[in-house]
Amino acid sequence: MADAAAEHSVPSGAAAPGILTFAAVILAVTLVRLAVLTVLAIPLSMDEAQYWIWSRALDFGYYSKPPMIAWLIGATTSLCGDGEACVRATSPILHAATSFAVFAIGNLVGGPRLGWWSGLAFTFLPGIAISAMIMSTDVPLLLAWSVALFCLIRALDGRGMGWWIGLGAAFGLGLMAKYAMLFFVLGLVTAVLWSPRVRAKVSVGGLVSASIIGALIYAPNFVWNLGNGFVSYRHTSDNIAFSEAVFDLGHAGEFILTQFGVVGPVMFGALLVCAYRAVRHPQARDDADTLLLSFSLPILILIVIEAFVTRAHANWAATAYVAGTIFLCRKLLRTGAVRWLQGAFAVNFAASVLLFNAVIADAYGYHLPRALDAVAKTRGWDEAGPWVRDLRRRYPGAVALFDNRTDMASLIYYARPLADDAVMWNPWGGVHNHFELTTDPRKHPGGDFIYITRRESPSWILPSFEAVTPLGEWQTSAYPGHHLRLRAYLAEGFRGYRP
Numbered sequence: 001m002a003d004a005a006a007e008h009s010v011p012s013g014a015a016a017p018g019i020l021t022f023a024a025v026i027l028a029v030t031l032v033r034l035a036v037l038t039v040l041a042i043p044l045s046m047d048e049a050q051y052w053i054w055s056r057a058l059d060f061g062y063y064s065k066p067p068m069i070a071w072l073i074g075a076t077t078s079l080c081g082d083g084e085a086c087v088r089a090t091s092p093i094l095h096a097a098t099s100f101a102v103f104a105i106g107n108l109v110g111g112p113r114l115g116w117w118s119g120l121a122f123t124f125l126p127g128i129a130i131s132a133m134i135m136s137t138d139v140p141l142l143l144a145w146s147v148a149l150f151c152l153i154r155a156l157d158g159r160g161m162g163w164w165i166g167l168g169a170a171f172g173l174g175l176m177a178k179y180a181m182l183f184f185v186l187g188l189v190t191a192v193l194w195s196p197r198v199r200a201k202v203s204v205g206g207l208v209s210a211s212i213i214g215a216l217i218y219a220p221n222f223v224w225n226l227g228n229g230f231v232s233y234r235h236t237s238d239n240i241a242f243s244e245a246v247f248d249l250g251h252a253g254e255f256i257l258t259q260f261g262v263v264g265p266v267m268f269g270a271l272l273v274c275a276y277r278a279v280r281h282p283q284a285r286d287d288a289d290t291l292l293l294s295f296s297l298p299i300l301i302l303i304v305i306e307a308f309v310t311r312a313h314a315n316w317a318a319t320a321y322v323a324g325t326i327f328l329c330r331k332l333l334r335t336g337a338v339r340w341l342q343g344a345f346a347v348n349f350a351a352s353v354l355l356f357n358a359v360i361a362d363a364y365g366y367h368l369p370r371a372l373d374a375v376a377k378t379r380g381w382d383e384a385g386p387w388v389r390d391l392r393r394r395y396p397g398a399v400a401l402f403d404n405r406t407d408m409a410s411l412i413y414y415a416r417p418l419a420d421d422a423v424m425w426n427p428w429g430g431v432h433n434h435f436e437l438t439t440d441p442r443k444h445p446g447g448d449f450i451y452i453t454r455r456e457s458p459s460w461i462l463p464s465f466e467a468v469t470p471l472g473e474w475q476t477s478a479y480p481g482h483h484l485r486l487r488a489y490l491a492e493g494f495r496g497y498r499p
Helices: 002-006 019-040 046-055 068-080 084-088 090-110 112-123 126-131 138-156 161-177 179-194 196-201 204-227 231-240 249-263 265-280 287-294 297-309 320-334 338-363 381-394 405-414 434-438 459-464
Strands: 399-402 449-453 465-475 485-494
Touching: 019 084, 019 090, 019 112, 046 068, 046 084, 046 405, 046 434, 068 084, 068 090, 068 138, 068 161, 084 090, 090 112, 090 126, 090 138, 090 287, 090 320, 112 320, 112 338, 126 138, 126 249, 126 338, 138 161, 138 179, 138 320, 161 179, 161 204, 179 196, 179 287, 179 297, 196 287, 204 231, 249 265, 249 297, 249 320, 265 287, 265 320, 265 338, 287 297, 287 320, 297 320, 320 338, 381 405, 381 449, 381 465, 381 485, 399 405, 405 434, 405 449, 449 465, 459 465, 459 485
Parallel strands: 399 449
Antiparallel strands: 449 485, 465 485
16 A cells, blocks of 8 residues: 555655654653643543552453553553552553654655654644543554554555564554454455455455454453453443434534544544545545545444434544544645645644643633533542541541442542442442442441432432431532532441342
């Protein structure tokens, strides 16, 4: 593919900055991101707090995700502690590596100028700017995806079996990060069906080798699921939720609108136009275009369908924008529409700067409206943590008891280490989250608990205890319009779940 693409490389125009210049830019961006994380200590989201909890009991799998994110957090926190910045430290670093991978892919399919613009454009996608400030499973997924795509292109160019093995390794590691790595198979199948040249270049032996390597790397998570009732797979299936189909065009439209925010308004609009033209006019599409579209357009279409049938989160199509960004930059550079590319980049760069400034301003008391606040859901938990620690000190023999996954994950982190033994109230007996899988109040027969809840009344737990006494309530002071109220009760003498 790279050899074929060389025949259609982008016009050189002005000399493209070299890899050292690109490295300097990415290093500067990464250092700024790390500095912001370190100085501001933005509160962890519920998901991040839960990943941190996982990292304290390393395993080959967890209720809702494969283990990679827990391993990464465990590595960084073992070096610099359990603060928010250390929990997230891997994110800007891995995003920097992903930017280099995108740069390398662009260089393969269009030369140094395309590599520069692709890497830079990807780095400043608004969704990436936000993702680099949090720790999510998308972070290692995007790196594995980018490396896998690079290895695939080299393998298709006949550069040796080593690239097929590299593809398999990247694919396996991607699956250990997030099951969405399976979309890579969709991209490869689309490319094989769509492009005779790709079909002719696929090595059966190479593909088998890649599959074996990928399966071996992923195998520990499969074995873990085998021993835990395939709980991660069932959770993923529930997330897709086709059984709850609503067939709502509004949901699909809403998802598409969110992508203008994830990718940038100009860039996403241009991507849709260029993709449409490339599909509508095959004569204007070369093999590199076909390959890049194969690893972007089907994913985006699939998630739009998912949004129409049930629902879809804004980040679910994230992998589409590795190849999608390169495809768009290649099209705009080859057609001489450099000003469109520059304008799209300028808009995204400005959005990234505004995002950073908003986060910094917030740290100094200038709050955004909740609707525009990217971290609104994380607010208040760092203030609630000391309240829970005080309760545990007052009643050292009582175990923290929760009925809400968000509350439990956030307060185990912010009340650390005094809520480490917390348990989840689960009278129904099903497994719907990590805490229902790993904790059980019934292991404390006759025990005392500090029940922390958002409910106005503890009536539903009263039959299960000899006595339930109010201990007070706490309400957030994060900022006007953001309310989080928690109530605490001393629940004594657990008698088992009773209706």
